[in-house]
Structures are given as structure tokens and as C-alpha cells.
Amino acid sequence: MSKQTYRVCFCFRRRFRLAVSEAPADIKALFDQYSENGLMTVDHLHRFLTEVQKEEKTKEEAQVVLDQSLHEFRHLNIFHRKALNLEAFFKFLFNDNNPPIPSTKEVHHDMNAPLSHYFIYTGHNSYLTGNQLSSDCSDVPIIQALHRGVRVIELDIWPNSTKDDVDVLHGGTLTAPVELIKCFKSIKEHAFVASEYPVVITLEDHLTPNLQAKVAEMITTIFGEVLYTPPGSECLKEFPSPESLKRRIIISTKPPQEYLEAKAAAEKAAAEAAKELKRGKSLVDEEAWGKEVPDHKGAIVEDDKNELHEEENNEQEYIDDVDSKATNNVAPEYKRLIAIHAGKPKGGLTECLKVDPNKVRRLSLSEQQLEKASETYGKDIVRFTQRNILRVYPKGIRVDSSNYNPMIGWSHGAQMVAFNMQGHGRSLWVMQGMFKANGGCGYVKKPDFLLKTGPHNEVFDPKHKSDVKRTLKVKVYMGEGWYYDFKHTHFDAYSPPDFYARVGIAGVAADTIMKKTKTLEDNWIPAWDEEFEFPLTVPELAVLRIEVHEYDMSEKDDFGGQTSLPLSELKRGIRAVSLHDSKGEKYKSVKLLMHFDFV
CATH class of the missing domain: 2.60.40.150 (C2 domain)
Known part of the structure; x- marks a missing residue:
């Protein structure tokens, strides 16, 4: 090697050098405490796992851990076949086989309670590939969501007038549609890849009665015996359990509105959406996590008097006791497939949150509506969610598919905190973290305090500040x-x-x-x-x-x-x-x- 070449190599020697980690002082001290003569035997390891890692392992189980580590780090224990040296012990700790939560897919919560007793991994506008106004609609994000364990898929269904068929799209926007049948087939194929527990399809229906009948035939043909159909067409008296609904598809929707009503709402929403696109305004949403790193904040369109109304139109719940004209326009074969009925009774929020001992249902509120309702009706919401299902969805001005603080919904017992899964950001990271629990099956049993009722019909008060537990x-x-x-x-x-x-x-x-x-x-x-x-x-x-x-x-x-x-x-x-x-x-x-x- 010439002198000149050597100098070039010397200049870059530090930058090309591979970084090698070294055990921290605490790890060295622990190794000294749980080893002898520089070696950690099975007895030492068993004691370490019990006293430091707080794991209830037998000596035989500790031997299995030791054998696995000796095999994986055999290049670090060339002269020791029955014990770990410091380097191997450090690698054992800093290894994927030593995770912070259980790594197995084992479901360990009681899955025999009604669906209303669980937080359920829920998607919002599950078919969108990007923003809420102009992205493509596709079955790809639906497949991706199912593979990540999402259990509630939302589809907005609209007539395709040129084909006398049904499309999935975000009504009143510039989103390109995808065929409903394609979405259904993808759900059937991928529903139970990540979890055997039921998948709920929530339909935002904007169809004429003849197209409702067509959708009913489509659902029956594609899902067949996998589809859960309740007895009769009335609301269930109590929700079945996730265990009893394993590998089943469940349909949830409201009593459908008439097509002309939907068309008018869509036209109004389209006009408002066009205004927002033209204005192109944005502001930063601090969410609820305190001041965050700027590039990870979710931007939303400015919330002012010209706020985008499309989401409210799309998501508003329709009256259970609709008038006779609307009822006559509902295809009976379609109505029979609805297992989880959605709707708002007449009379405002007080009536909405009343608990009917003879039937259960789903109620939807926007994140803003929930925040306002929680100020006065916090305990009523908790009481409602003990038997019924509450779905919370992003406010319509989140046109960039950002999300909100899920804790507001969870602390009030809301089962379906609906998120835009195609985005990213801190709220979604928290959602993903919550549903790593219970083997990642998409159902997490709610804490007991959200399910219990006291002797005087008292329930958990989300506004009450508890002592440190x-x-x-x-x-x-x-x-x-x-x-x-x-x-x-x-x-x-x-x-x-x-x-x-x-x-x-x-x-x-x-x-x-x-x-x-x-x-x-x-x-x-x-x-x-x-x-x-x-x-x-x-x-x-x-x-x-x-x-x-x-x-x-x-x-x-x-x-x-x-x-x-x-x-x-x-x-x-x-x-x-x-x-x-x-x-x-x-x-x-x-x-x-x-x-x-x-x-």
C-alpha cells in the first residue's frame, strides 16, 4: 500500500468503522452479582430472571432460556458451553427475545362477555389511500388494516349511475371510487389473517331500495355462512361475545336515508369541499400530548364559519323511528342483514344516551360532539357504553386524514374509536400501542371500573381526578x-x-x-x-x-x-x-x- 493511499484510508478510518455497543455499568454490576468467576450458570440465570426480571419461571424454564442463548450467541461463548459470559449476557438482554410486552399472539382476556365490554380496533373511511378530499379509493388500505389487526372496516356506499351498480367513495369529494364488490371480496379473503375474532363492516348507506337489494345479494353471496345474521330484523337484546363470533362478519348500519336526501347532502358537501380546496388553509393540531416535534403534528384545515360539513352529512345518524315513507323504501332483504343497528332517537343527547333494557344499538358521535357531551353527560356516556356501542369518528375538517386523542373516547367507554389508518402521527401510534394488548387480536377488554355499576346506579366519572395508584x-x-x-x-x-x-x-x-x-x-x-x-x-x-x-x-x-x-x-x-x-x-x-x- 502506498503512502498516499494509506493517508486516504486514514482520513476515512473513523467514519467507516462499525459501531460496537458495550454493556452499561448497571448491566456489568448485575452480571457480577448474578455470576461466579465471570460465568452465569442456570442457577444464576434463574435467580436473575426471578429477582430482577420478575418472571415466574421454573429452573427448567430457565435452562431452556440458557440453552437458547448459548446457541444464539455461541460465537461469544467459544470456551463455555454451559454458562453465559458478560458479552453473551448483554446480548441476551439486548435481543428481540427479551421484549417489553409478551411477544406471543396468545389471547388472554376473557372473550365471553358482550361486544360492548371491549375496545375494538376501528378504522375510519377504510378505503381511502390518502387525504379525505382527493385521494384514490381502493381495497389495498382495507387489506393492510386487516393485516394489522383492525376489526372494524368502514365503507361509504353510493350508486354508480352509469353501471347501475354500487361504488365505495367519500361522497361529495374528488376521491376516485372503487367497486363495492371488490372491497367485499378482499375483506372475505383477508378478514382473519391477523385475528380470528369478528370483523364488523360499518356501512354509510346512500342507496336506492333496488341497490340495497343488490347489496344484500352481494353480501349473502360473498360471505355466505361467515356472515352473522341476527334472529329477525329487530335490534338485538344483548350483543353476542367475540368468542361466539369467531371468524364471522357482522354488518352494522343505520336505517337508510332516501336517495334524494343523500344526493342533496352530497351536493352541499361538494360545494363546501371545493371552497376548502380553493382556500388551502391549514393549522397545527397540538392533539393532547403537549408540545410535540413540529414535523409530526397533524395538520387540519382551519375550523371557522366555512368549516367543511361533508363529514357531518356523511356520518350523521338517522332516526330509529323513521317515518313510514322512509321505512317503506328500505329493502327488507337488506334490513335483515343488519346485526348492529345504528341510529339516534328523537329528543337530543339525553334521549340518545338512554339505556334500553330490551335492546342494544350503536351510536356515533364526532370527536367534537363527544368532547362537548362529556362536559355534562360524562357518566351518562359511561353508563350507555356498558350495554351499547359508541363509535367516535374524526371531525370532518381533518381533510389530511390526521387523527385525534383516543383517550377521550376510551375513558368514557367508547368501543369504536375510529381512526384514519392510512395516515401516521402520535395519535395513531397510541392507537397501535393500545391494540398490541391481548395478543394483538383487535379486542381489548375494558377495565372493570368502566363496566361496574355501584349500589346507587353510580358509574365511573371520567372528570373525577383520582389518587395516584x-x-x-x-x-x-x-x-x-x-x-x-x-x-x-x-x-x-x-x-x-x-x-x-x-x-x-x-x-x-x-x-x-x-x-x-x-x-x-x-x-x-x-x-x-x-x-x-x-x-x-x-x-x-x-x-x-x-x-x-x-x-x-x-x-x-x-x-x-x-x-x-x-x-x-x-x-x-x-x-x-x-x-x-x-x-x-x-x-x-x-x-x-x-x-x-x-x-
């Missing part, structure tokens, strides 16, 4: 994987990032908070070694939020990964936390080493 302690040791996965995380391989981590809680207002580590400059393997405490008044609803960003002094901070975890399933001890991209897809290598404990 538990305190979560979180220690962020370090992170790694960005160097090896920089193609997916968009970092420059030749310029080490300046990383900082953010850890916090999404929960009721009293529990919601975010905290931040220091920023470490020029380091592919940041070792923050910082600890945080989170007092929790309602830990049953809390979701742990974790993010990593790169500090950028001149521009927006760059995204480095995120994950959200249901606190109800968080394991204690030292865990390897895999990070995901902004859409929720897991990175190949990027993860954090963290410690969790409750006091």
Missing part, C-alpha cells in the same frame, strides 16, 4: 441499530447523529406527560443512562410512548423511531424495546435497552 419507573440505558439500518432510518452513514429520547404517558389528562433525555452528539450508539418516574391515577388506560429523534439546530429534528406499549402488559425488568417507523412498521435493527418497574 401506581408509579412507573423507566430507565433509558442506550440505543443501537441506526448504523446498520440507516437506509431505512434516512441517516447519513458518514455523520453520526445527535440523538435524544422522549418517554411519556398517553392516558387520562392527569397522567399525560412527556419527558426528554439529554442530547448526545455524534454517537451511533447513544448511552443516555437516565431515569424517569410517572405517577399514574388511571394506569389501566395508560399507554407508554417512546420516541427517538436527532437534534437539528438549523432544521426540524429528524425522526429516529417510535413505539407505544400498553401499560397493562408491560413487563418489569431490563428489556429490549424495538422501534418502529412513523407508519408503525418495525425497523430491522433499531432498539433501546430500558428498565421498567412499578412502585
Whole structure:
């Protein structure tokens, strides 16, 4: 090698060098405590798993863990076949086999209660590929949602006058339609890939009676025996359980409006949508998480006197006791397929929230309507959701398909908190985190306090500030994987990032908070070694939020990964936390080493 060549290599030697992680001081100290002569035997490991990781494992189970680790890290234990050295122990902890929540798809909640006792993974306008005004409609986002465990798919169905057929599209907008039959066939094929528990199809119906009959035939032909059809055409007296509805498709819709009424609403909505597109205004939605990194805030169109009304028109619920003219225009074969009836009784919100002991139904409220209703009717909403289903959907001005704070709905017992799954952002990350619980089956049993009624008909009051029940302690040791996965995380391989981590809680207002580590400059393997405490008044609803960003002094901070975890399933001890991209897809290598404990 010539001198000149050597100098070139020397200049770049530091930048090309692969980053190698080293065990933090706490890990070294634990290894010294649970080992002998530099080796951790099965007895040592069993004690470590019991005392530090708080796992109820037998010695035989500890032997299985040891054998798996010895096999996986055999290149680190060349001279030791029956025990772990420090490096292998560190790799064992910082490995995907040591996750912060159970990694199995095992369903462990009681699934024999009525559907109203569960939070259900719910999509909004499930057919849209992008924004609410001009994106294409397709079955692809429906398939993607089902593969992620979403259990409620929403379809807006409209007449296709040129073909005498039915399309799915966002009415009154510029969205390009997709055929309803294509959406149904994709649902049938992919419904139970991620979960065996029932899929609910909510239909926003804008059809004439003859097309309703055509849709009824379509549903019956495509879904066949998979379709759950209730006895008779009246409302159910009580919802069946998820267990009894395994691998079944359920139809939910309101008593249909007349076609001319729908057409008028669509024309009005189209005019308003055109105004919004022409104005092109936007503002930042802070959501409910406190001040956030700017490039991850959800932008929505300005909410003023010219607010887009289309969503309200599309989503408004129709009266259960519709007049005789409307009733006569409902195709009976279509009505028989509706298992979960939707509608608003006459008389305002007080009547809407009355609990009928002889029937159950679905009520829909926009996020704004729920916020306003919760100020006065909080306990009434909780009481209603003990038997009935409440669906909450994004306000119509979220034309960019952003989302809202799901905790408002969950803290009032709302089962179907409907989200735009095709977007991204912190609200959606929290939604994804909540439904990692219960094996990711798409159904999470509501906490007991939302289901119980006291001796004087008292129920949980979402406005009442409770005392602290538990305190979560979180220690962020370090992170790694960005160097090896920089193609997916968009970092420059030749310029080490300046990383900082953010850890916090999404929960009721009293529990919601975010905290931040220091920023470490020029380091592919940041070792923050910082600890945080989170007092929790309602830990049953809390979701742990974790993010990593790169500090950028001149521009927006760059995204480095995120994950959200249901606190109800968080394991204690030292865990390897895999990070995901902004859409929720897991990175190949990027993860954090963290410690969790409750006091």
C-alpha cells in the first residue's frame, strides 16, 4: 500500500468503522452479582430472571432460556458451553427475545362477555389511500388494516349511475371510487389473517331500495355462512361475545336515508369541499400530548364559519323511528342483514344516551360532539357504553386524514374509536400501542371500573381526578441499530447523529406527560443512562410512548423511531424495546435497552 493511499484510508478510518455497543455499568454490576468467576450458570440465570426480571419461571424454564442463548450467541461463548459470559449476557438482554410486552399472539382476556365490554380496533373511511378530499379509493388500505389487526372496516356506499351498480367513495369529494364488490371480496379473503375474532363492516348507506337489494345479494353471496345474521330484523337484546363470533362478519348500519336526501347532502358537501380546496388553509393540531416535534403534528384545515360539513352529512345518524315513507323504501332483504343497528332517537343527547333494557344499538358521535357531551353527560356516556356501542369518528375538517386523542373516547367507554389508518402521527401510534394488548387480536377488554355499576346506579366519572395508584419507573440505558439500518432510518452513514429520547404517558389528562433525555452528539450508539418516574391515577388506560429523534439546530429534528406499549402488559425488568417507523412498521435493527418497574 502506498503512502498516499494509506493517508486516504486514514482520513476515512473513523467514519467507516462499525459501531460496537458495550454493556452499561448497571448491566456489568448485575452480571457480577448474578455470576461466579465471570460465568452465569442456570442457577444464576434463574435467580436473575426471578429477582430482577420478575418472571415466574421454573429452573427448567430457565435452562431452556440458557440453552437458547448459548446457541444464539455461541460465537461469544467459544470456551463455555454451559454458562453465559458478560458479552453473551448483554446480548441476551439486548435481543428481540427479551421484549417489553409478551411477544406471543396468545389471547388472554376473557372473550365471553358482550361486544360492548371491549375496545375494538376501528378504522375510519377504510378505503381511502390518502387525504379525505382527493385521494384514490381502493381495497389495498382495507387489506393492510386487516393485516394489522383492525376489526372494524368502514365503507361509504353510493350508486354508480352509469353501471347501475354500487361504488365505495367519500361522497361529495374528488376521491376516485372503487367497486363495492371488490372491497367485499378482499375483506372475505383477508378478514382473519391477523385475528380470528369478528370483523364488523360499518356501512354509510346512500342507496336506492333496488341497490340495497343488490347489496344484500352481494353480501349473502360473498360471505355466505361467515356472515352473522341476527334472529329477525329487530335490534338485538344483548350483543353476542367475540368468542361466539369467531371468524364471522357482522354488518352494522343505520336505517337508510332516501336517495334524494343523500344526493342533496352530497351536493352541499361538494360545494363546501371545493371552497376548502380553493382556500388551502391549514393549522397545527397540538392533539393532547403537549408540545410535540413540529414535523409530526397533524395538520387540519382551519375550523371557522366555512368549516367543511361533508363529514357531518356523511356520518350523521338517522332516526330509529323513521317515518313510514322512509321505512317503506328500505329493502327488507337488506334490513335483515343488519346485526348492529345504528341510529339516534328523537329528543337530543339525553334521549340518545338512554339505556334500553330490551335492546342494544350503536351510536356515533364526532370527536367534537363527544368532547362537548362529556362536559355534562360524562357518566351518562359511561353508563350507555356498558350495554351499547359508541363509535367516535374524526371531525370532518381533518381533510389530511390526521387523527385525534383516543383517550377521550376510551375513558368514557367508547368501543369504536375510529381512526384514519392510512395516515401516521402520535395519535395513531397510541392507537397501535393500545391494540398490541391481548395478543394483538383487535379486542381489548375494558377495565372493570368502566363496566361496574355501584349500589346507587353510580358509574365511573371520567372528570373525577383520582389518587395516584401506581408509579412507573423507566430507565433509558442506550440505543443501537441506526448504523446498520440507516437506509431505512434516512441517516447519513458518514455523520453520526445527535440523538435524544422522549418517554411519556398517553392516558387520562392527569397522567399525560412527556419527558426528554439529554442530547448526545455524534454517537451511533447513544448511552443516555437516565431515569424517569410517572405517577399514574388511571394506569389501566395508560399507554407508554417512546420516541427517538436527532437534534437539528438549523432544521426540524429528524425522526429516529417510535413505539407505544400498553401499560397493562408491560413487563418489569431490563428489556429490549424495538422501534418502529412513523407508519408503525418495525425497523430491522433499531432498539433501546430500558428498565421498567412499578412502585
